[in-house]
Structures are given as structure tokens and as C-alpha cells.
Amino acid sequence: MSFRLRAARQGDLEPLYEMAKLTGGGFTNLPSDRDAIADKLERTGKAYGRDTQELSDELFVLVLENTETGAVRGTCQMMTQVGQQWPFYSYRTSTLTQHSQELDRTVRAELLSLTTDLEGSSEVGGLFLHPGERAGGLGLLLARSRYLFIAMHRKRFADRVIAELRGIIDERGGSPFWDGVAGRFFGMTFQEADYFNAINGNQFIADLMPKHPVYVAMLKESARTAIGVPHPSGRAAMRMLEKEGFAFEGYVDIFDGGPTMIARTDAVKSVAGAVEATIVATDLNSGERALVASGQLGDFRSSYAMRELRDSGVAIDRAASETLGVKTGDIVWSVAR
The missing domain is CATH 3.40.630.30 (Gcn5-related N-acetyltransferase (GNAT))
Known part of the structure; x- marks a missing residue:
């Protein structure tokens, strides 16, 4: 599924x-x-x-x-x-601290503002x-x-x-x-x-x-x-x-x-770990588990995938490419799971 x-x-x-x-x-x-x-x-x-x-x-x-x-x-x-x-x-939430010299007592009251x-x-x-x-x-x-x-x-x-x-x-x-x-x-x-x-x-x-x-x-x-x-x-x-x-x-x-x-x-x-890359292969058989997303705005899609980051781009598994509707040459964003 x-x-x-x-x-x-x-x-x-x-x-x-x-x-x-x-x-x-x-x-x-x-x-x-x-x-x-x-x-x-x-x-x-x-x-x-x-x-x-x-x-x-x-x-x-x-x-x-x-x-x-x-x-x-x-x-x-x-x-x-x-x-x-x-x-x-x-x-x-905050704390108000008050002190009485006559009583030699300090009271700290928690407040909601x-x-x-x-x-x-x-x-x-x-x-x-x-x-x-x-x-x-x-x-x-x-x-x-x-x-x-x-x-x-x-x-x-x-x-x-x-x-x-x-x-x-x-x-x-x-x-x-x-x-x-x-x-x-x-x-x-x-x-x-x-x-x-x-x-x-x-x-x-x-x-x-x-x-x-x-x-x-x-x-x-x-x-x-x-x-x-x-x-x-x-x-x-x-x-x-x-x-x-x-x-x-x-x-x-x-x-x-x-x-x-x-x-x-x-x-x-x-957000800091998200990587933008071009798909160089969609037949990956093993790799790290990741979240992969494609498309802009109304075309946005994301799913779990296997990925392998390479100098030339990123490789993903076939099931993920079919789920996302992407192919070699398309740009995706991904982050390690």
C-alpha cells in the first residue's frame, strides 16, 4: 500500500x-x-x-x-x-517576584498575560x-x-x-x-x-x-x-x-x-536539511530512507523513498518515482528520514 x-x-x-x-x-x-x-x-x-x-x-x-x-x-x-x-x-506565562522587608518574605506569583x-x-x-x-x-x-x-x-x-x-x-x-x-x-x-x-x-x-x-x-x-x-x-x-x-x-x-x-x-x-537535486536514476534497489517531494504549489507531492545522493544528483527507487510521478531529469527535494 x-x-x-x-x-x-x-x-x-x-x-x-x-x-x-x-x-x-x-x-x-x-x-x-x-x-x-x-x-x-x-x-x-x-x-x-x-x-x-x-x-x-x-x-x-x-x-x-x-x-x-x-x-x-x-x-x-x-x-x-x-x-x-x-x-x-x-x-x-511569566513570574512576578515581590519582597516584603517587614515580613522578610519573598513571594513569586505565576501570571498569564x-x-x-x-x-x-x-x-x-x-x-x-x-x-x-x-x-x-x-x-x-x-x-x-x-x-x-x-x-x-x-x-x-x-x-x-x-x-x-x-x-x-x-x-x-x-x-x-x-x-x-x-x-x-x-x-x-x-x-x-x-x-x-x-x-x-x-x-x-x-x-x-x-x-x-x-x-x-x-x-x-x-x-x-x-x-x-x-x-x-x-x-x-x-x-x-x-x-x-x-x-x-x-x-x-x-x-x-x-x-x-x-x-x-x-x-x-x-528545512535546514532539505536537499534540492536532479534525478539521475529511478531504479535504486537500496539506499537510505528519505522523504522526497516534487512539484511546486498545486503540483506538490511527497512520499517516502529510498535515495542515494550522488555528485551528479539523486537516485531514487522505482516505486517512489511512480508514486510521485517523476522521472530522470526532474528536480526533487529530499531529507533523510
């Missing part, structure tokens, strides 16, 4: 909608709303159709396709410059793999193919890239962090607020969110312990991000308190 990542198109609406219904909430970039997904596909179609190499507010959606059946079994997204249509809010520090960054997100395909390294293919895409279209992405990980969601589908912080001001459940944000944007946060810092000690324990903690299903994703060079720098999501991971784009391992 062979899989490849490719650019999303309008015909992918229904499989994306069906996958969105499996996310279990808290997945803003893949809302279970057919119209919202259709809007994303329309926006990404415009991005793929714009061939000028400059940074602007764009969305690129990729889908994982079974090349034997044509079924779409996963997806991921890249936002080139967040915070352009609406402010991009985060909570930043509303900020737009990360505005203008690129973002990788929206990664979802169908539960029936969570084996064989397909999650890794989804995640790292985004960085090959960025390397291939570097001028269209910012110098800093972020990844927001879903936070703790309880058995009711609610968020302890939301209930303990923002939910007190909005009169909405986490699911209602998350859905509204996914469909309408987060301007309502700017309108109603208190602007003063929140003292962590005043929150319920369930909210405190959720700060900066990824959902159990996101722990592997956090480890993959750390291997790529991302780090948690104290920024958390305003809805569920999940960690925001940050990296310099050119320092991301799969």
Missing part, C-alpha cells in the same frame, strides 16, 4: 469533513463544519494559484492520499503569516491522521512534508514558525483551562467557543477577554495543571516538534491552555 501527500483541492471536501467529525473537538484548524472546510479549500486554491514569491496571509492545505484507492486518509496545513485578518492571541507576541509568524497545524492509518510512519510523513514544502517555497513563509498543540480535553469534551479562565467571562462552553472561533475568527476574544494578567494561583487546580500540557494524543507530536528544533517558550493557547511550540524557520531540522 502506497501513500503520498498532495495539494488539497475542492473535491476533497467530503473526506475532509468526515475526518473533521472524528477529531473530538478542540481542533480549530479542522472544524466539523462543511461550509468552513469549503472556505478553507477555496482559500488554499487561491494560494496555490498565486505564483509570486513573497510573504502574505495564505493557507496551504495538504492531504494524504492512498495511491491505490484514491482515498484521502489524513491532512495538514500551513499558515504563512498569522494574525493578519484577526489578532493572534496567546497567553504568555494576554499577548499578540507571535503575530506575523508562520504556523504549521491542522495535522490529522485517520484512526485507521495510525501506523507505518504516516504521521511523520504528514508532519515533515510540511517542512519540505516550506523549504521549497521559502520566500512565502516568515522567519519564525509556530505549532499549537491541543490542550487537555476532559471526558465531556470540555476544557478545564477554559472553564477556569476565559469561560468565566464569555458565558460559553469550551465547545461553543472553539466552534465559534473556527467558523468566525477570534475577534470576540479581543472584545470580551480581560486585558489584565491572571494570577495562576487563583485558578482551580484542574485549570492550573492544564497550562502548557498537550492532550495525550499530542505527546508524540510534541516530541516530533522538539526533534525538529521547536521549543516551548511559555506561550499557551487561550482556549485550552495547550503549549505553543516555536522555532526559527531556517533552523528547523527538515
Whole structure:
């Protein structure tokens, strides 16, 4: 069975909608709303159709396709410059130290401050793999193919890239962090607020969110312990991000308190290690395992392959050349698995 990542198109609406219904909430970039997904596909179609190499507010959606059946079994997204249509809010954790000479006591208070520090960054997100395909390294293919895409279209992405990980969601589908912080001001459940944000944007946060810092000690324990903690299903994703060079720098999501991971784009391992080369052979029988990508923008495709870097170019195996639709003389980008 062979899989490849490719650019999303309008015909992918229904499989994306069906996958969105499996996310279990808290997945803003893949809302279970057919119209919202259709809007994303329309926006990404415009991005793929714009061939000028400059940074602007764009969305690129990729889908994982079974090349034997044509079924779409996963997806991921890249936002080139967040915070352009609406402010991009985060909570930043910090510590305030105060000392009383009379009491001879020092008190350190942890704070959550509303900020737009990360505005203008690129973002990788929206990664979802169908539960029936969570084996064989397909999650890794989804995640790292985004960085090959960025390397291939570097001028269209910012110098800093972020990844927001879903936070703790309880058995009711609610968020302890939301209930303990923002939910007190909005009169909405986490699911209602998350859905509204996914469909309408987060301007309502700017309108109603208190602007003063929140003292962590005043929150319920369930909210405190959720700060900066990824959902159990996101722990592997956090480890993959750390291997790529991302780090948690104290920024958390305003809805569920999940960690925001940050990296310099050119320092991301799969961006820095990406190699552009001309195919010199497609009959490789053995070589190092790699991710290989071809095509620009709407023609982008990526898959696993065997590769051998040579002075004259790169050799890949026949199966990969067929999956990617490439031949000798074509240019591909690759990075070691």
C-alpha cells in the first residue's frame, strides 16, 4: 500500500469533513463544519494559484492520499503569516517576584498575560491522521512534508514558525483551562467557543477577554495543571516538534491552555536539511530512507523513498518515482528520514 501527500483541492471536501467529525473537538484548524472546510479549500486554491514569491496571509492545505484507492486518509496545513485578518492571541506565562522587608518574605506569583507576541509568524497545524492509518510512519510523513514544502517555497513563509498543540480535553469534551479562565467571562462552553472561533475568527476574544494578567494561583487546580500540557494524543507530536528544533517558550493557547511550540524557520531540522537535486536514476534497489517531494504549489507531492545522493544528483527507487510521478531529469527535494 502506497501513500503520498498532495495539494488539497475542492473535491476533497467530503473526506475532509468526515475526518473533521472524528477529531473530538478542540481542533480549530479542522472544524466539523462543511461550509468552513469549503472556505478553507477555496482559500488554499487561491494560494496555490498565486505564483509570486513573497510573504502574505495564505493557507496551504495538504492531504494524504492512498495511491491505490484514491482515498484521502489524513491532512495538514500551513499558515504563512498569522494574525493578519484577526489578532493572534496567546497567553504568555511569566513570574512576578515581590519582597516584603517587614515580613522578610519573598513571594513569586505565576501570571498569564494576554499577548499578540507571535503575530506575523508562520504556523504549521491542522495535522490529522485517520484512526485507521495510525501506523507505518504516516504521521511523520504528514508532519515533515510540511517542512519540505516550506523549504521549497521559502520566500512565502516568515522567519519564525509556530505549532499549537491541543490542550487537555476532559471526558465531556470540555476544557478545564477554559472553564477556569476565559469561560468565566464569555458565558460559553469550551465547545461553543472553539466552534465559534473556527467558523468566525477570534475577534470576540479581543472584545470580551480581560486585558489584565491572571494570577495562576487563583485558578482551580484542574485549570492550573492544564497550562502548557498537550492532550495525550499530542505527546508524540510534541516530541516530533522538539526533534525538529521547536521549543516551548511559555506561550499557551487561550482556549485550552495547550503549549505553543516555536522555532526559527531556517533552523528547523527538515528545512535546514532539505536537499534540492536532479534525478539521475529511478531504479535504486537500496539506499537510505528519505522523504522526497516534487512539484511546486498545486503540483506538490511527497512520499517516502529510498535515495542515494550522488555528485551528479539523486537516485531514487522505482516505486517512489511512480508514486510521485517523476522521472530522470526532474528536480526533487529530499531529507533523510
